[in-house]
Amino acid sequence: MLSTTFFLEQIKRSLAIAKKDIQIYYLKGPVIVFGLIFPLFLFLAFTIGRNLSAKELFPGFIGMVVFFTATSVGPAILPWEARSKTLERLVCSPISTWAILFGDILASFIFGLFISLVPLIAILIIGVEIMDLVLLSSGMILATFCFASLSVLLSVYPPTDIPSTVMMLSSLIKFPLVFISGVFVPIEQLPEWGKIVASASPLTYFVDLAKCSVNGISYFSVPVDLAVLTAFALVFLISSVKLHERFLPKRFS
Amino acid sequence: MSIAISVHNLTKRYGDITAVDNISFEVKQGEIFGFLGPNGAGKTTTIRILTCIIKPDEGKATIMGHDIEKEPLQAKQIMGIVPEMSNAYIDLSAWNNLMLIGELYGVPKKQRAERAKRLLEKFGLYDRRNQLVRDFSKGMKQRLILCMALINEPTILFLDEPTSGLDVESAKIIREMIVELNNTGTTVFLTTHNMEEANKLCHRIAIINHGKIAAIDTPEKLRVKSSGLQSIEASFDYLVNMDDLAKIPCIKQVEKMGDKIKFYTSDTNEALNRIMDYARSHGLKIITLNTLAPSLEEVFLKLTQIKNGV
Numbered sequence: 081m082l083s084t085t086f087f088l089e090q091i092k093r094s095l096a097i098a099k100k101d102i103q104i105y106y107l108k109g110p111v112i113v114f115g116l117i118f119p120l121f122l123f124l125a126f127t128i129g130r131n132l133s134a135k136e137l138f139p140g141f142i143g144m145v146v147f148f149t150a151t152s153v154g155p156a157i158l159p160w161e162a163r164s165k166t167l168e169r170l171v172c173s174p175i176s177t178w179a180i181l182f183g184d185i186l187a188s189f190i191f192g193l194f195i196s197l198v199p200l201i202a203i204l205i206i207g208v209e210i211m212d213l214v215l216l217s218s219g220m221i222l223a224t225f226c227f228a229s230l231s232v233l234l235s236v237y238p239p240t241d242i243p244s245t246v247m248m249l250s251s252l253i254k255f256p257l258v259f260i261s262g263v264f265v266p267i268e269q270l271p272e273w274g275k276i277v278a279s280a281s282p283l284t285y286f287v288d289l290a291k292c293s294v295n296g297i298s299y300f301s302v303p304v305d306l307a308v309l310t311a312f313a314l315v316f317l318i319s320s321v322k323l324h325e326r327f328l329p330k331r332f333s
Numbered sequence: 334m335s336i337a338i339s340v341h342n343l344t345k346r347y348g349d350i351t352a353v354d355n356i357s358f359e360v361k362q363g364e365i366f367g368f369l370g371p372n373g374a375g376k377t378t379t380i381r382i383l384t385c386i387i388k389p390d391e392g393k394a395t396i397m398g399h400d401i402e403k404e405p406l407q408a409k410q411i412m413g414i415v416p417e418m419s420n421a422y423i424d425l426s427a428w429n430n431l432m433l434i435g436e437l438y439g440v441p442k443k444q445r446a447e448r449a450k451r452l453l454e455k456f457g458l459y460d461r462r463n464q465l466v467r468d469f470s471k472g473m474k475q476r477l478i479l480c481m482a483l484i485n486e487p488t489i490l491f492l493d494e495p496t497s498g499l500d501v502e503s504a505k506i507i508r509e510m511i512v513e514l515n516n517t518g519t520t521v522f523l524t525t526h527n528m529e530e531a532n533k534l535c536h537r538i539a540i541i542n543h544g545k546i547a548a549i550d551t552p553e554k555l556r557v558k559s560s561g562l563q564s565i566e567a568s569f570d571y572l573v574n575m576d577d578l579a580k581i582p583c584i585k586q587v588e589k590m591g592d593k594i595k596f597y598t599s600d601t602n603e604a605l606n607r608i609m610d611y612a613r614s615h616g617l618k619i620i621t622l623n624t625l626a627p628s629l630e631e632v633f634l635k636l637t638q639i640k641n642g643v
Binding site for chain 2: 176
């Protein structure tokens with residue numbers, strides 16, 4: 081059983097890991113490319129030439145920004161650390177695996193949250209009315225944490241020390257998720273099988289929540305969106321810790 | 334003297350290869366313990382198990398009484414580790430590396446800064462503290478790694494080939510620091526290829542080969558115990574027939590080295606008498622006569638070659 085003192089001490093060490101990640105990984109090329117440039121161009125490709133208002137575009141746009149930014153740092157960290165042998169330094173320090181991973185998740189979360197604030201502030205400045213800003217903000221925090229946990233989970237397998245391999249493989253999961261989550265096509269317009277597939281994506285629930293915050297209209301109800309996002313966050317967090325504990329030794333053999 | 338490191342029947346396999354094969358040894362508190370072996374002998378695997386980076390397949394090890402599998406965090410808390418390859422963060426400054434490691438060991442902020450300053454000054458890096466580690470030379474990186482290993486004031490210091498490939502000055506600083514730390518009570522577990530280094534620094538040495546401990550003792554006892562490696566060096570006033578010398582009973586091998594002749598024997602006393610008898614009977618005058626203990630390198634080669642079947 082974890083004692084409170086032990087737990088708090090490990091959380092403090094997680095903060096040290098997060099601080100280190102912020103100093104080192106935020107400006108790495110793959111993080112900028114996969115976290116900022118890709119989603120921006122993807123969105124421009126979708127919007128240019130279509131006659132949609134900012135209010136109609138915003139839920140999908142904020143969904144994509146939160147998703148791509150929160151998942152851009154996490155997959156890069158462990159392969160990078162394995163390659164530079166700094167992972168060994170961390171593993172032989174008195175910090176639990178869960179605390180190392182929580183620090184990585186925290187770094188991804190902070191990156192995702194701060195970048196996502198930019199479009200939110202921009203939309204408020206241009207005068208688009210947000211019906212429920214509190215709901216949108218809470219949804220953003222919850223979704224960013226959920227996607228940050230997913231990002232660390234994405235680096236579990238293969239246990240490689242080549243960051244680009246992990247970034248490419250994680251893109252194979254991330255891009256399809258964007259297309260099935262109501263970012264470009266509203267869920268209600270999807271065929272029946274599309275709706276079933278969409279319900280398996282955590283991004284669907286955040287986009288739905290964002291639509292509800294902006295227009296007051298949602299496909300699922302707000303409690304369902306919040307509950308499913310929380311459930312996804314927990315599943316990603318726990319499975320990330322369990323699977324990394326299992327595969328971490330393979331990075332040293 | 335209490336036990337700092339205790340290893341019992343430790344085994345680690347990678348597929349069909351047994352990297353560490355059922356080894357057992359103990360390191361006493363306050364000792365400098367050398368772990369010697371050829372490449373691939375199992376030195377780094379052993380150190381990685383003891384520092385909780387990888388788990389053993391069988392066996393048990395404790396660090397100051399903490400089981401490395403049951404209480405890894407407690408064991409790691411009292412260790413300092415200097416790996417063979419520098420693993421400082423190259424995108425951070427020397428100072429930030431030390432602060433990070435200090436935080437990971439739970440060293441309070443004020444103490445962290447004080448210790449970092451003292452260590453960087455001691456290792457001649459304080460003026461470069463704000464420079465990114467990527468711009469450091471190998472020697473500077475290794476000195477920084479030692480600073481990082483000492484930020485938590487460890488009870489046990491693990492060093493994996495700490496002076497390998499370093500410039501003379503950096504290697505000297507590190508050796509002096511090992512002795513200084515040991516004088517203040519730190520237990521040191523050192524792997525090295527450098528026999529001279531092991532001979533000068535270590536209180537006891539274990540020689541590992543093919544994952545098994547081939548010998549374990551003090552450097553002097555290892556040298557003395559290696560029968561057949563003791564030798565006598567002699568020079569005579571005239572040239573002597575090497576074939577005749579090789580026939581002297583109790584002499585195992587004769588080697589000409591310039592104007593000297595080296596006799597290998599397992600019985601130094603008997604060999605001395607026989608060589609003097611030979612000189613007298615052939616009217617030779619002995620110019621020099623010295624008994625030589627084997628060098629640690631010779632002991633090492635002999636032990637590892639026996640195991641290799643050479």
